[in-house]
Amino acid sequence: MKELVTAALTAAKERGQDVADVPLTAIAATAGISRSTLLRRLGGSRAALDEAVRESGVDPGGRPPVRERAIEAAALLVAERGLAGVTLDAVADRADCSLPSLHTVFEGRDGLLAAVFERHSALPGLEALAADPPERLEDTVRALHATFVAAFAHEPRIVPAVFADLLGRPDGPAARVMAASLPQSLDSLDRLLLPHVRSGRLRPLPTPVLVQLLLGPLLNHVLMRPVLEPALGAELPSMDETVDIFVDAYLRAVAVPEGGATRAAESRGGADSP
CATH class of the missing domain: 1.10.357.10 (Tetracycline Repressor, domain 2)
Structure with a gap:
Protein backbone atom coordinates (compact mmCIF):
# COMPACT_ATOMS: atom_id res chain seq x y z
CA MET A 1 0.00 0.00 0.00
CA LYS A 2 2.93 2.36 0.67
CA GLU A 3 3.79 2.66 -3.03
CA LEU A 4 0.16 3.39 -3.86
CA VAL A 5 0.06 6.17 -1.29
CA THR A 6 3.23 7.63 -2.81
CA ALA A 7 1.70 7.44 -6.27
CA ALA A 8 -1.50 9.12 -5.06
CA LEU A 9 0.41 11.97 -3.39
CA THR A 10 2.60 12.45 -6.46
CA ALA A 11 -0.37 12.55 -8.81
CA ALA A 12 -2.19 15.00 -6.53
CA LYS A 13 0.81 17.32 -6.39
CA GLU A 14 1.31 17.24 -10.16
CA ARG A 15 -2.36 18.03 -10.80
CA GLY A 16 -2.72 20.57 -7.98
CA GLN A 17 -5.63 18.66 -6.47
CA ASP A 18 -6.57 16.87 -3.28
CA VAL A 19 -5.94 13.13 -3.39
CA ALA A 20 -9.69 12.50 -3.20
CA ASP A 21 -10.18 14.52 -6.40
CA VAL A 22 -7.52 12.68 -8.45
CA PRO A 23 -9.04 10.02 -10.73
CA LEU A 24 -7.94 6.45 -10.08
CA THR A 25 -6.75 6.28 -13.68
CA ALA A 26 -4.21 9.04 -12.97
CA ILE A 27 -3.06 7.37 -9.75
CA ALA A 28 -2.69 4.04 -11.55
CA ALA A 29 -0.66 5.66 -14.33
CA THR A 30 1.65 7.27 -11.79
CA ALA A 31 2.07 3.92 -10.07
CA GLY A 32 2.81 2.25 -13.40
CA ILE A 33 -0.14 -0.16 -13.21
CA SER A 34 -3.56 -0.46 -14.81
CA ARG A 35 -6.70 0.93 -13.19
CA SER A 36 -8.11 -2.58 -12.80
CA THR A 37 -4.93 -3.71 -11.04
CA LEU A 38 -5.12 -0.68 -8.75
CA LEU A 39 -8.72 -1.43 -7.85
CA ARG A 40 -7.91 -5.06 -7.20
CA ARG A 41 -5.09 -4.11 -4.84
CA LEU A 42 -7.45 -1.70 -3.09
CA GLY A 43 -10.11 -4.35 -2.62
CA GLY A 44 -12.46 -2.80 -5.16
CA SER A 45 -12.82 0.65 -3.51
CA ARG A 46 -10.64 3.73 -3.14
CA ALA A 47 -11.72 4.13 0.50
CA ALA A 48 -8.76 2.01 1.57
CA LEU A 49 -6.40 4.31 -0.33
CA ASP A 50 -7.90 7.46 1.20
CA GLU A 51 -7.55 5.94 4.66
CA ALA A 52 -3.93 4.97 4.00
CA VAL A 53 -3.20 8.52 2.79
CA ARG A 54 -4.81 9.90 5.95
CA GLU A 55 -2.70 7.59 8.13
CA SER A 56 0.42 8.89 6.38
CA GLY A 57 -0.38 12.34 7.78
CA VAL A 58 -2.04 13.90 4.74
CA ASP A 59 -5.73 14.66 4.44
CA PRO A 60 -6.97 13.09 1.19
CA GLY A 61 -9.51 15.88 0.71
CA GLY A 62 -13.15 15.72 -0.21
CA ARG A 63 -13.82 18.52 2.31
CA PRO A 64 -12.13 21.87 3.01
CA PRO A 65 -8.34 21.45 2.89
CA VAL A 66 -6.36 20.94 6.08
CA ARG A 67 -4.99 24.48 5.79
CA GLU A 68 -8.45 26.06 5.81
CA ARG A 69 -9.78 23.87 8.60
CA ALA A 70 -6.68 24.42 10.72
CA ILE A 71 -6.70 28.21 10.34
CA GLU A 72 -10.37 28.36 11.29
CA ALA A 73 -9.89 26.00 14.25
CA ALA A 74 -6.80 27.84 15.49
CA ALA A 75 -8.55 31.23 15.21
CA LEU A 76 -11.41 30.02 17.39
CA LEU A 77 -8.96 28.58 19.92
CA VAL A 78 -6.98 31.84 20.04
CA ALA A 79 -10.20 33.77 20.73
CA GLU A 80 -11.19 31.30 23.46
CA ARG A 81 -7.83 30.67 25.15
CA GLY A 82 -5.35 33.28 23.94
CA LEU A 83 -2.18 32.45 22.05
CA ALA A 84 -0.61 30.64 24.98
CA GLY A 85 -3.46 28.16 25.11
CA VAL A 86 -3.22 27.09 21.47
CA THR A 87 -1.33 23.87 20.82
CA LEU A 88 -1.03 21.90 17.61
CA ASP A 89 -2.66 18.95 19.37
CA ALA A 90 -5.69 21.10 20.20
CA VAL A 91 -5.86 22.45 16.64
CA ALA A 92 -5.58 18.96 15.14
CA ASP A 93 -8.40 17.78 17.37
CA ARG A 94 -10.66 20.76 16.55
CA ALA A 95 -9.87 20.64 12.82
CA ASP A 96 -10.19 16.86 12.63
CA CYS A 97 -6.79 16.40 11.02
CA SER A 98 -3.53 14.74 11.93
CA LEU A 99 -0.62 16.35 13.74
CA PRO A 100 1.84 15.46 10.94
CA SER A 101 -0.39 17.20 8.41
CA LEU A 102 -0.19 20.45 10.42
CA HIS A 103 3.59 20.24 10.48
CA THR A 104 3.61 19.58 6.74
CA VAL A 105 1.31 22.49 5.88
CA PHE A 106 2.52 25.13 8.36
CA GLU A 107 5.98 23.92 9.40
CA GLY A 108 5.08 24.26 13.07
CA ARG A 109 3.00 26.30 15.47
CA ASP A 110 4.49 29.69 14.58
CA GLY A 111 3.63 29.15 10.92
CA LEU A 112 0.05 28.31 11.82
CA LEU A 113 -0.33 31.34 14.09
CA ALA A 114 1.18 33.57 11.41
CA ALA A 115 -1.41 32.29 8.90
CA VAL A 116 -4.21 32.99 11.40
CA PHE A 117 -2.94 36.53 12.06
CA GLU A 118 -2.49 37.25 8.35
CA ARG A 119 -6.11 36.32 7.67
CA HIS A 120 -7.76 38.01 10.66
Missing part, protein backbone atom coordinates in the same frame (compact mmCIF):
# COMPACT_ATOMS: atom_id res chain seq x y z
CA SER A 121 -5.53 41.08 11.16
CA ALA A 122 -5.55 44.45 9.43
CA LEU A 123 -3.29 43.11 6.66
CA PRO A 124 -6.04 42.16 4.15
CA GLY A 125 -7.67 45.55 4.64
CA LEU A 126 -4.33 47.35 4.24
CA GLU A 127 -3.58 45.52 1.01
CA ALA A 128 -7.04 46.29 -0.38
CA LEU A 129 -6.65 49.96 0.57
CA ALA A 130 -3.18 50.18 -0.99
CA ALA A 131 -4.52 48.64 -4.21
CA ASP A 132 -7.09 51.45 -4.53
CA PRO A 133 -5.90 54.34 -2.34
CA PRO A 134 -7.93 57.50 -1.69
CA GLU A 135 -6.63 60.64 -3.37
CA ARG A 136 -6.85 63.00 -0.40
CA LEU A 137 -4.48 62.68 2.56
CA GLU A 138 -7.31 63.14 5.06
CA ASP A 139 -9.30 60.32 3.44
CA THR A 140 -6.24 58.06 3.52
CA VAL A 141 -5.63 58.71 7.21
CA ARG A 142 -9.29 58.14 8.04
CA ALA A 143 -9.37 54.91 6.02
CA LEU A 144 -6.27 53.63 7.82
CA HIS A 145 -7.85 54.32 11.20
CA ALA A 146 -11.04 52.57 10.12
CA THR A 147 -9.06 49.55 8.88
CA PHE A 148 -7.31 49.06 12.22
CA VAL A 149 -10.47 49.65 14.25
CA ALA A 150 -12.23 47.00 12.16
CA ALA A 151 -9.34 44.58 12.71
CA PHE A 152 -9.66 44.94 16.49
CA ALA A 153 -13.42 44.40 16.36
CA HIS A 154 -13.25 41.50 13.88
CA GLU A 155 -14.53 38.13 15.09
CA PRO A 156 -12.88 35.93 16.14
CA ARG A 157 -10.90 38.53 18.06
CA ILE A 158 -7.39 37.61 16.98
CA VAL A 159 -5.74 41.04 17.01
CA PRO A 160 -6.56 41.81 20.69
CA ALA A 161 -5.27 38.34 21.65
CA VAL A 162 -2.02 38.94 19.75
CA PHE A 163 -1.47 42.32 21.43
CA ALA A 164 -2.27 40.84 24.84
CA ASP A 165 0.37 38.17 24.31
CA LEU A 166 2.83 40.72 22.94
CA LEU A 167 2.48 42.97 25.99
CA GLY A 168 2.76 40.04 28.38
CA ARG A 169 5.58 38.22 26.61
CA PRO A 170 7.66 40.51 24.34
CA ASP A 171 9.70 37.52 23.16
CA GLY A 172 6.71 35.17 22.78
CA PRO A 173 4.86 33.88 19.71
CA ALA A 174 2.98 37.15 19.14
CA ALA A 175 6.26 38.98 18.52
CA ARG A 176 7.28 36.36 15.95
CA VAL A 177 3.85 36.46 14.32
CA MET A 178 3.91 40.24 13.97
CA ALA A 179 7.51 40.20 12.72
CA ALA A 180 6.48 37.77 9.98
CA SER A 181 3.70 40.08 8.77
CA LEU A 182 5.65 43.34 9.17
CA PRO A 183 7.22 43.47 5.66
CA GLN A 184 3.79 43.15 3.99
CA SER A 185 2.23 45.70 6.33
CA LEU A 186 5.02 48.25 5.80
CA ASP A 187 4.85 47.76 2.04
CA SER A 188 1.15 48.64 2.04
CA LEU A 189 1.69 51.59 4.36
CA ASP A 190 4.55 52.85 2.17
CA ARG A 191 2.26 52.78 -0.88
CA LEU A 192 -0.38 54.73 1.03
CA LEU A 193 1.79 57.35 2.73
CA LEU A 194 4.88 57.92 0.55
CA PRO A 195 2.95 59.51 -2.36
CA HIS A 196 1.81 62.19 0.08
CA VAL A 197 5.38 62.68 1.29
CA ARG A 198 6.64 63.05 -2.28
CA SER A 199 3.88 65.52 -3.15
CA GLY A 200 4.78 67.65 -0.13
CA ARG A 201 1.48 67.08 1.68
CA LEU A 202 3.11 65.01 4.45
CA ARG A 203 6.29 65.77 6.37
CA PRO A 204 9.22 63.64 5.12
CA LEU A 205 9.54 61.44 8.20
CA PRO A 206 10.62 57.78 8.08
CA THR A 207 7.69 55.45 7.44
CA PRO A 208 7.94 53.74 10.88
CA VAL A 209 7.69 57.15 12.57
CA LEU A 210 4.74 58.20 10.41
CA VAL A 211 3.02 54.92 11.24
CA GLN A 212 3.71 55.15 14.97
CA LEU A 213 2.33 58.69 15.08
CA LEU A 214 -0.68 57.50 13.09
CA LEU A 215 -1.54 54.33 15.00
CA GLY A 216 0.00 54.76 18.45
CA PRO A 217 -2.83 56.83 19.95
CA LEU A 218 -5.49 54.68 18.27
CA LEU A 219 -4.02 51.36 19.45
CA ASN A 220 -3.61 52.68 22.99
CA HIS A 221 -7.23 53.83 23.02
CA VAL A 222 -8.64 50.61 21.57
CA LEU A 223 -6.71 48.49 24.06
CA MET A 224 -7.85 50.66 26.99
CA ARG A 225 -11.43 51.23 25.83
CA PRO A 226 -12.88 48.12 27.56
CA VAL A 227 -11.65 49.61 30.84
CA LEU A 228 -12.62 53.18 30.02
CA GLU A 229 -16.21 52.48 28.94
CA PRO A 230 -17.58 51.28 32.31
CA ALA A 231 -15.56 53.91 34.17
CA LEU A 232 -16.45 56.96 32.05
CA GLY A 233 -19.78 55.95 30.54
CA ALA A 234 -21.33 58.71 28.41
CA GLU A 235 -18.28 60.94 28.94
CA LEU A 236 -16.26 58.70 26.63
CA PRO A 237 -16.60 59.75 22.97
CA SER A 238 -17.97 57.17 20.57
CA MET A 239 -15.49 55.24 18.47
CA ASP A 240 -16.38 57.33 15.41
CA GLU A 241 -15.87 60.56 17.34
CA THR A 242 -12.59 59.25 18.71
CA VAL A 243 -11.35 58.45 15.22
CA ASP A 244 -12.26 61.99 14.10
CA ILE A 245 -10.19 63.39 16.98
CA PHE A 246 -7.17 61.20 16.17
CA VAL A 247 -7.34 61.96 12.44
CA ASP A 248 -7.41 65.70 13.14
CA ALA A 249 -4.53 65.40 15.62
CA TYR A 250 -2.41 63.41 13.16
CA LEU A 251 -2.97 65.87 10.34
CA ARG A 252 -2.08 68.79 12.63
CA ALA A 253 1.12 66.99 13.61
CA VAL A 254 2.49 65.78 10.28
CA ALA A 255 0.53 67.30 7.38
CA VAL A 256 2.11 70.24 5.56
CA PRO A 257 -0.25 73.24 5.20
CA GLU A 258 -1.62 73.60 1.68
CA GLY A 259 0.49 76.64 0.84
CA GLY A 260 3.60 74.95 2.17
CA ALA A 261 2.91 71.87 0.08
CA THR A 262 2.61 73.99 -3.07
CA ARG A 263 5.88 75.80 -2.33
CA ALA A 264 7.64 72.52 -1.58
CA ALA A 265 6.41 70.99 -4.85
CA GLU A 266 7.48 74.12 -6.80
CA SER A 267 10.87 74.05 -5.10
CA ARG A 268 11.41 70.44 -6.09
CA GLY A 269 10.27 71.22 -9.63
CA GLY A 270 12.75 74.06 -9.85
CA ALA A 271 15.55 71.91 -8.51
CA ASP A 272 14.77 69.29 -11.16
CA SER A 273 14.74 71.82 -14.00
CA PRO A 274 17.87 72.15 -16.16
Whole structure:
Protein backbone atom coordinates (compact mmCIF):
# COMPACT_ATOMS: atom_id res chain seq x y z
CA MET A 1 0.00 0.00 0.00
CA LYS A 2 2.93 2.36 0.67
CA GLU A 3 3.79 2.66 -3.03
CA LEU A 4 0.16 3.39 -3.86
CA VAL A 5 0.06 6.17 -1.29
CA THR A 6 3.23 7.63 -2.81
CA ALA A 7 1.70 7.44 -6.27
CA ALA A 8 -1.50 9.12 -5.06
CA LEU A 9 0.41 11.97 -3.39
CA THR A 10 2.60 12.45 -6.46
CA ALA A 11 -0.37 12.55 -8.81
CA ALA A 12 -2.19 15.00 -6.53
CA LYS A 13 0.81 17.32 -6.39
CA GLU A 14 1.31 17.24 -10.16
CA ARG A 15 -2.36 18.03 -10.80
CA GLY A 16 -2.72 20.57 -7.98
CA GLN A 17 -5.63 18.66 -6.47
CA ASP A 18 -6.57 16.87 -3.28
CA VAL A 19 -5.94 13.13 -3.39
CA ALA A 20 -9.69 12.50 -3.20
CA ASP A 21 -10.18 14.52 -6.40
CA VAL A 22 -7.52 12.68 -8.45
CA PRO A 23 -9.04 10.02 -10.73
CA LEU A 24 -7.94 6.45 -10.08
CA THR A 25 -6.75 6.28 -13.68
CA ALA A 26 -4.21 9.04 -12.97
CA ILE A 27 -3.06 7.37 -9.75
CA ALA A 28 -2.69 4.04 -11.55
CA ALA A 29 -0.66 5.66 -14.33
CA THR A 30 1.65 7.27 -11.79
CA ALA A 31 2.07 3.92 -10.07
CA GLY A 32 2.81 2.25 -13.40
CA ILE A 33 -0.14 -0.16 -13.21
CA SER A 34 -3.56 -0.46 -14.81
CA ARG A 35 -6.70 0.93 -13.19
CA SER A 36 -8.11 -2.58 -12.80
CA THR A 37 -4.93 -3.71 -11.04
CA LEU A 38 -5.12 -0.68 -8.75
CA LEU A 39 -8.72 -1.43 -7.85
CA ARG A 40 -7.91 -5.06 -7.20
CA ARG A 41 -5.09 -4.11 -4.84
CA LEU A 42 -7.45 -1.70 -3.09
CA GLY A 43 -10.11 -4.35 -2.62
CA GLY A 44 -12.46 -2.80 -5.16
CA SER A 45 -12.82 0.65 -3.51
CA ARG A 46 -10.64 3.73 -3.14
CA ALA A 47 -11.72 4.13 0.50
CA ALA A 48 -8.76 2.01 1.57
CA LEU A 49 -6.40 4.31 -0.33
CA ASP A 50 -7.90 7.46 1.20
CA GLU A 51 -7.55 5.94 4.66
CA ALA A 52 -3.93 4.97 4.00
CA VAL A 53 -3.20 8.52 2.79
CA ARG A 54 -4.81 9.90 5.95
CA GLU A 55 -2.70 7.59 8.13
CA SER A 56 0.42 8.89 6.38
CA GLY A 57 -0.38 12.34 7.78
CA VAL A 58 -2.04 13.90 4.74
CA ASP A 59 -5.73 14.66 4.44
CA PRO A 60 -6.97 13.09 1.19
CA GLY A 61 -9.51 15.88 0.71
CA GLY A 62 -13.15 15.72 -0.21
CA ARG A 63 -13.82 18.52 2.31
CA PRO A 64 -12.13 21.87 3.01
CA PRO A 65 -8.34 21.45 2.89
CA VAL A 66 -6.36 20.94 6.08
CA ARG A 67 -4.99 24.48 5.79
CA GLU A 68 -8.45 26.06 5.81
CA ARG A 69 -9.78 23.87 8.60
CA ALA A 70 -6.68 24.42 10.72
CA ILE A 71 -6.70 28.21 10.34
CA GLU A 72 -10.37 28.36 11.29
CA ALA A 73 -9.89 26.00 14.25
CA ALA A 74 -6.80 27.84 15.49
CA ALA A 75 -8.55 31.23 15.21
CA LEU A 76 -11.41 30.02 17.39
CA LEU A 77 -8.96 28.58 19.92
CA VAL A 78 -6.98 31.84 20.04
CA ALA A 79 -10.20 33.77 20.73
CA GLU A 80 -11.19 31.30 23.46
CA ARG A 81 -7.83 30.67 25.15
CA GLY A 82 -5.35 33.28 23.94
CA LEU A 83 -2.18 32.45 22.05
CA ALA A 84 -0.61 30.64 24.98
CA GLY A 85 -3.46 28.16 25.11
CA VAL A 86 -3.22 27.09 21.47
CA THR A 87 -1.33 23.87 20.82
CA LEU A 88 -1.03 21.90 17.61
CA ASP A 89 -2.66 18.95 19.37
CA ALA A 90 -5.69 21.10 20.20
CA VAL A 91 -5.86 22.45 16.64
CA ALA A 92 -5.58 18.96 15.14
CA ASP A 93 -8.40 17.78 17.37
CA ARG A 94 -10.66 20.76 16.55
CA ALA A 95 -9.87 20.64 12.82
CA ASP A 96 -10.19 16.86 12.63
CA CYS A 97 -6.79 16.40 11.02
CA SER A 98 -3.53 14.74 11.93
CA LEU A 99 -0.62 16.35 13.74
CA PRO A 100 1.84 15.46 10.94
CA SER A 101 -0.39 17.20 8.41
CA LEU A 102 -0.19 20.45 10.42
CA HIS A 103 3.59 20.24 10.48
CA THR A 104 3.61 19.58 6.74
CA VAL A 105 1.31 22.49 5.88
CA PHE A 106 2.52 25.13 8.36
CA GLU A 107 5.98 23.92 9.40
CA GLY A 108 5.08 24.26 13.07
CA ARG A 109 3.00 26.30 15.47
CA ASP A 110 4.49 29.69 14.58
CA GLY A 111 3.63 29.15 10.92
CA LEU A 112 0.05 28.31 11.82
CA LEU A 113 -0.33 31.34 14.09
CA ALA A 114 1.18 33.57 11.41
CA ALA A 115 -1.41 32.29 8.90
CA VAL A 116 -4.21 32.99 11.40
CA PHE A 117 -2.94 36.53 12.06
CA GLU A 118 -2.49 37.25 8.35
CA ARG A 119 -6.11 36.32 7.67
CA HIS A 120 -7.76 38.01 10.66
CA SER A 121 -5.53 41.08 11.16
CA ALA A 122 -5.55 44.45 9.43
CA LEU A 123 -3.29 43.11 6.66
CA PRO A 124 -6.04 42.16 4.15
CA GLY A 125 -7.67 45.55 4.64
CA LEU A 126 -4.33 47.35 4.24
CA GLU A 127 -3.58 45.52 1.01
CA ALA A 128 -7.04 46.29 -0.38
CA LEU A 129 -6.65 49.96 0.57
CA ALA A 130 -3.18 50.18 -0.99
CA ALA A 131 -4.52 48.64 -4.21
CA ASP A 132 -7.09 51.45 -4.53
CA PRO A 133 -5.90 54.34 -2.34
CA PRO A 134 -7.93 57.50 -1.69
CA GLU A 135 -6.63 60.64 -3.37
CA ARG A 136 -6.85 63.00 -0.40
CA LEU A 137 -4.48 62.68 2.56
CA GLU A 138 -7.31 63.14 5.06
CA ASP A 139 -9.30 60.32 3.44
CA THR A 140 -6.24 58.06 3.52
CA VAL A 141 -5.63 58.71 7.21
CA ARG A 142 -9.29 58.14 8.04
CA ALA A 143 -9.37 54.91 6.02
CA LEU A 144 -6.27 53.63 7.82
CA HIS A 145 -7.85 54.32 11.20
CA ALA A 146 -11.04 52.57 10.12
CA THR A 147 -9.06 49.55 8.88
CA PHE A 148 -7.31 49.06 12.22
CA VAL A 149 -10.47 49.65 14.25
CA ALA A 150 -12.23 47.00 12.16
CA ALA A 151 -9.34 44.58 12.71
CA PHE A 152 -9.66 44.94 16.49
CA ALA A 153 -13.42 44.40 16.36
CA HIS A 154 -13.25 41.50 13.88
CA GLU A 155 -14.53 38.13 15.09
CA PRO A 156 -12.88 35.93 16.14
CA ARG A 157 -10.90 38.53 18.06
CA ILE A 158 -7.39 37.61 16.98
CA VAL A 159 -5.74 41.04 17.01
CA PRO A 160 -6.56 41.81 20.69
CA ALA A 161 -5.27 38.34 21.65
CA VAL A 162 -2.02 38.94 19.75
CA PHE A 163 -1.47 42.32 21.43
CA ALA A 164 -2.27 40.84 24.84
CA ASP A 165 0.37 38.17 24.31
CA LEU A 166 2.83 40.72 22.94
CA LEU A 167 2.48 42.97 25.99
CA GLY A 168 2.76 40.04 28.38
CA ARG A 169 5.58 38.22 26.61
CA PRO A 170 7.66 40.51 24.34
CA ASP A 171 9.70 37.52 23.16
CA GLY A 172 6.71 35.17 22.78
CA PRO A 173 4.86 33.88 19.71
CA ALA A 174 2.98 37.15 19.14
CA ALA A 175 6.26 38.98 18.52
CA ARG A 176 7.28 36.36 15.95
CA VAL A 177 3.85 36.46 14.32
CA MET A 178 3.91 40.24 13.97
CA ALA A 179 7.51 40.20 12.72
CA ALA A 180 6.48 37.77 9.98
CA SER A 181 3.70 40.08 8.77
CA LEU A 182 5.65 43.34 9.17
CA PRO A 183 7.22 43.47 5.66
CA GLN A 184 3.79 43.15 3.99
CA SER A 185 2.23 45.70 6.33
CA LEU A 186 5.02 48.25 5.80
CA ASP A 187 4.85 47.76 2.04
CA SER A 188 1.15 48.64 2.04
CA LEU A 189 1.69 51.59 4.36
CA ASP A 190 4.55 52.85 2.17
CA ARG A 191 2.26 52.78 -0.88
CA LEU A 192 -0.38 54.73 1.03
CA LEU A 193 1.79 57.35 2.73
CA LEU A 194 4.88 57.92 0.55
CA PRO A 195 2.95 59.51 -2.36
CA HIS A 196 1.81 62.19 0.08
CA VAL A 197 5.38 62.68 1.29
CA ARG A 198 6.64 63.05 -2.28
CA SER A 199 3.88 65.52 -3.15
CA GLY A 200 4.78 67.65 -0.13
CA ARG A 201 1.48 67.08 1.68
CA LEU A 202 3.11 65.01 4.45
CA ARG A 203 6.29 65.77 6.37
CA PRO A 204 9.22 63.64 5.12
CA LEU A 205 9.54 61.44 8.20
CA PRO A 206 10.62 57.78 8.08
CA THR A 207 7.69 55.45 7.44
CA PRO A 208 7.94 53.74 10.88
CA VAL A 209 7.69 57.15 12.57
CA LEU A 210 4.74 58.20 10.41
CA VAL A 211 3.02 54.92 11.24
CA GLN A 212 3.71 55.15 14.97
CA LEU A 213 2.33 58.69 15.08
CA LEU A 214 -0.68 57.50 13.09
CA LEU A 215 -1.54 54.33 15.00
CA GLY A 216 0.00 54.76 18.45
CA PRO A 217 -2.83 56.83 19.95
CA LEU A 218 -5.49 54.68 18.27
CA LEU A 219 -4.02 51.36 19.45
CA ASN A 220 -3.61 52.68 22.99
CA HIS A 221 -7.23 53.83 23.02
CA VAL A 222 -8.64 50.61 21.57
CA LEU A 223 -6.71 48.49 24.06
CA MET A 224 -7.85 50.66 26.99
CA ARG A 225 -11.43 51.23 25.83
CA PRO A 226 -12.88 48.12 27.56
CA VAL A 227 -11.65 49.61 30.84
CA LEU A 228 -12.62 53.18 30.02
CA GLU A 229 -16.21 52.48 28.94
CA PRO A 230 -17.58 51.28 32.31
CA ALA A 231 -15.56 53.91 34.17
CA LEU A 232 -16.45 56.96 32.05
CA GLY A 233 -19.78 55.95 30.54
CA ALA A 234 -21.33 58.71 28.41
CA GLU A 235 -18.28 60.94 28.94
CA LEU A 236 -16.26 58.70 26.63
CA PRO A 237 -16.60 59.75 22.97
CA SER A 238 -17.97 57.17 20.57
CA MET A 239 -15.49 55.24 18.47
CA ASP A 240 -16.38 57.33 15.41
CA GLU A 241 -15.87 60.56 17.34
CA THR A 242 -12.59 59.25 18.71
CA VAL A 243 -11.35 58.45 15.22
CA ASP A 244 -12.26 61.99 14.10
CA ILE A 245 -10.19 63.39 16.98
CA PHE A 246 -7.17 61.20 16.17
CA VAL A 247 -7.34 61.96 12.44
CA ASP A 248 -7.41 65.70 13.14
CA ALA A 249 -4.53 65.40 15.62
CA TYR A 250 -2.41 63.41 13.16
CA LEU A 251 -2.97 65.87 10.34
CA ARG A 252 -2.08 68.79 12.63
CA ALA A 253 1.12 66.99 13.61
CA VAL A 254 2.49 65.78 10.28
CA ALA A 255 0.53 67.30 7.38
CA VAL A 256 2.11 70.24 5.56
CA PRO A 257 -0.25 73.24 5.20
CA GLU A 258 -1.62 73.60 1.68
CA GLY A 259 0.49 76.64 0.84
CA GLY A 260 3.60 74.95 2.17
CA ALA A 261 2.91 71.87 0.08
CA THR A 262 2.61 73.99 -3.07
CA ARG A 263 5.88 75.80 -2.33
CA ALA A 264 7.64 72.52 -1.58
CA ALA A 265 6.41 70.99 -4.85
CA GLU A 266 7.48 74.12 -6.80
CA SER A 267 10.87 74.05 -5.10
CA ARG A 268 11.41 70.44 -6.09
CA GLY A 269 10.27 71.22 -9.63
CA GLY A 270 12.75 74.06 -9.85
CA ALA A 271 15.55 71.91 -8.51
CA ASP A 272 14.77 69.29 -11.16
CA SER A 273 14.74 71.82 -14.00
CA PRO A 274 17.87 72.15 -16.16
